Amino acid sequence: MTSSLVVNNLSKRFGDFIAVDNIDLELQPGEIFGLLGPNAAGKTTTIRMLSGIIRPSGGTANILGFDLFDDLESIKSRIGYVAQYFALYPELTVTENLSFYSGIYGVDDSQRQTDLLEQYGLNQFADRYAGQLSGGYKRRLSMVCALCHDPELVFLDEPTAGIDPVTRKELWDLFYELAMAGKTLFVTTHYMEEAERCHQLAFLSHGKRVAQGTPDEIRRMLVHKQIYTFSAGKDMAMLKALPRLEGVDLINRFGNSIRVVADDSLTLEKLAGFLAEWPGEEYEPVQTTANLEDVFITLTSGEPS
């Protein structure tokens, strides 16, 4: 199978600052690929390079069989791009925006436009100004405009940021439909639950790729760590002392549930012994396996190396 996208040593400098640092990526047709990283990790910059908006400082990229440096126009006609921030015309209606973008791509197919509006639930708002749509429907319109020319590869930069869980699920159902039709989706997100939905993932930290693989493969990156979880109330003194316990790398709190990522020096017995020293509450720590967030925070929370 020919890869949809192959990137080697891609980098981007802004003056002395390296925003994307020699990354390698490979995406297959029909795959939803998720790129995750903290704010300023270089996700948008990567997408902007791969969709031909800004020029890379170095590296190579083959997209849908075309070279990013030599054949950008062939690539542009075959990809879609949904920007992180709303980039449509607020003073044009939904239909006018879609017609405008279809015109740019030379697609004169009013039936396709009607079908897209219906598929994305936008026909009810066909005559509404884009600027007056709710956030979720603005995202849908951005997607519809990016899909008007039936691209093979779609870049979606935080397509579900600020979207409610029901609408988010509906958008993901549409992403899966596109993937099942053989399209490749390159998605950025800050939601771990969305990372779980991707076929392949890469994590970026300070412009560097620090993890890549399926969600299962990425979870296994912490097999050498000990992961514990227990329920805790409001013993602030215990919670303050816990990060200083020997071997603890990371504490992550979800309401009353505490997750501890530690090295081998912290056994379950040692943790139970530490917790038993705090009067008032009975803690029952258990060993568990890493989730994606454990890996993400462990790999991306440090200073640049």
Ligand SMILES: Nc1ncnc2c1ncn2[C@@H]1O[C@H](COP(=O)(O)OP(=O)(O)OP(=O)(O)O)[C@@H](O)[C@H]1O
């Ligand atoms: N045109 C530019 N000139 C200078 N620095 C830039 C430029 N564009 C991006 N950067 C810097 O590159 C770094 C990566 O930015 P980028 O927008 O790619 O991050 P991101 O991972 O998309 O973050 P977020 O999650 O906040 O969207 C940031 O430090 C940003 O300030």
Ligand SMILES: [Mg+2]
């Ligand atoms: Mg971004």
